[in-house]
Amino acid sequence: MTGPEASSLRKLPAVATVLATGVAAALVERHGRVAATDAIRAAIDEARDAMRGTAASAPDAAELAQRAAVRLDARLPGLRPLFNLTGTVLHTNLGRALLAEAAIEAAAAAMRHAVALEYDLDGGERGERDDHLRGLLCELTGAEDATVVNNNAAAVLLCLNSLALGRDAVVSRGELIEIGGAFRLPQIMERAGVRMVEVGTTNRTHPADYREAIGERTGLVLKVHTSNYRIQGFTAEVGARELAAIANAAGVPLLNDLGSGMLVDLSRYGLAREPTVREAVAEGARLVTFSGDKLLGGPQAGFIVGERALIERINRNPLKRALRVDKLRLAAIEATLNLYRDPDRLAERLPTLRFLARPQVDIEAQAQRLRPAVAQKLADTFVVTVGACASQVGSGALPLDTLASAALLIRPHGSQLMLDRLATAMRALPQPIIGRIADGALQLDLRCLADADEDAFLASLTRLDLDATRSAP
Numbered sequence: 001m002t003g004p005e006a007s008s009l010r011k012l013p014a015v016a017t018v019l020a021t022g023v024a025a026a027l028v029e030r031h032g033r034v035a036a037t038d039a040i041r042a043a044i045d046e047a048r049d050a051m052r053g054t055a056a057s058a059p060d061a062a063e064l065a066q067r068a069a070v071r072l073d074a075r076l077p078g079l080r081p082l083f084n085l086t087g088t089v090l091h092t093n094l095g096r097a098l099l100a101e102a103a104i105e106a107a108a109a110a111m112r113h114a115v116a117l118e119y120d121l122d123g124g125e126r127g128e129r130d131d132h133l134r135g136l137l138c139e140l141t142g143a144e145d146a147t148v149v150n151n152n153a154a155a156v157l158l159c160l161n162s163l164a165l166g167r168d169a170v171v172s173r174g175e176l177i178e179i180g181g182a183f184r185l186p187q188i189m190e191r192a193g194v195r196m197v198e199v200g201t202t203n204r205t206h207p208a209d210y211r212e213a214i215g216e217r218t219g220l221v222l223k224v225h226t227s228n229y230r231i232q233g234f235t236a237e238v239g240a241r242e243l244a245a246i247a248n249a250a251g252v253p254l255l256n257d258l259g260s261g262m263l264v265d266l267s268r269y270g271l272a273r274e275p276t277v278r279e280a281v282a283e284g285a286r287l288v289t290f291s292g293d294k295l296l297g298g299p300q301a302g303f304i305v306g307e308r309a310l311i312e313r314i315n316r317n318p319l320k321r322a323l324r325v326d327k328l329r330l331a332a333i334e335a336t337l338n339l340y341r342d343p344d345r346l347a348e349r350l351p352t353l354r355f356l357a358r359p360q361v362d363i364e365a366q367a368q369r370l371r372p373a374v375a376q377k378l379a380d381t382f383v384v385t386v387g388a389c390a391s392q393v394g395s396g397a398l399p400l401d402t403l404a405s406a407a408l409l410i411r412p413h414g415s416q417l418m419l420d421r422l423a424t425a426m427r428a429l430p431q432p433i434i435g436r437i438a439d440g441a442l443q444l445d446l447r448c449l450a451d452a453d454e455d456a457f458l459a460s461l462t463r464l465d466l467d468a469t470r471s472a473p
């Protein structure tokens, strides 16, 4: 290579030269030597690429250090807070339930201080980590005993493996669910070391189907809540009470996986009725499993409640140790469950329930309040209106029920392409705003925007890079 291009490339400062500048020293102080050196190297590489085939002169060391600083300081945490305006309250990809203040405080305290995780404060001896929740869970569900694991998938896996390893588990063909994230019941059963015995058909399963399949080799009978779908039309299902009677008559336990189990009757908050865990226990299932971060509104967890002898077998399984819950979550779960002891104030204190029970008029009033500022920010390029929309519960809970809600509807003056670019620009914000594109508009469903977060939402929006929505594709 000869000529002006080669000579300016040779003038590009070396990494060591850039590191010697004052800006670089400050970078090393803030981010550490390794990260600072990597960013400087990347800035030099980028400058070299930009100069190739041009007669541009080389940036000096101070300029390169500055570019490295921009690169490093712009790096935002991947798990930074965002605004979930998708209309899905329990959005699995956005972390499901938001925790109650009491749960947040309890988890923070457990992070900061030593806690009696496996220590009996009465006797001063070794204790059990399940002891903290056993009493509460039994009180709230009417069960004899209880244990907690990493999530409900782990709860189902552990029950199957503890009670039916090398044996049969009988399940209806209508309940062989797949839920998001590749949780497929047949595969979980295989990995649990259980032989799946399917009974009935997709749409109809009868008591006799179970009776005929239960035999010498049966370890348990499994009932699974079809959380994320409904089979409608010409259907027949054996209810939990009848199935428990069939299983018990054969001396085999029934495990009822409720998915998003609820501890209170949701109809008192204007939502569709879901069976409560207490009801499932009373129906005679000897084990019931449910999630911590679905409708219950706590942190990720899986609960197993039921007969003491079975819970003891589950706790002796070496897999229990691999699936157990840490002190942060135990503290948050304990605080969340405590709120259920006062159902009258639950909707005030539990964000999930507060969002789900929020009336449409309230959401619409908020949308009207925010519309002028949003419209002003987007004025040149988009039209902003307020419209009705439908929120969902999410996480496979109550899949057919929608909740009447209100949204800011953002439509472009020009090409529809601008909608995608606007959605992208909103995702790139320091506190991203996540909406949903539907019917030619970017919908921001405000159900999950707390009144107290309105200012933060508007502040985030002022940082929106509108040029990015206008530029050519």
Ligand SMILES: *Cc1c(COP(=O)(O)O)cnc(C)c1O
Pocket (backbone or CB within 6 Å): 151, 152, 153, 154, 156, 177, 179, 183, 224, 225, 226, 227, 228, 257, 258, 259, 260, 290, 291, 292, 293, 301, 302, 395, 396
């Ligand atoms: C959601 C669900 C699970 C898995 O629960 P996670 O807590 O997400 O692991 C298992 N079974 C059913 C029926 C579910 O709805």
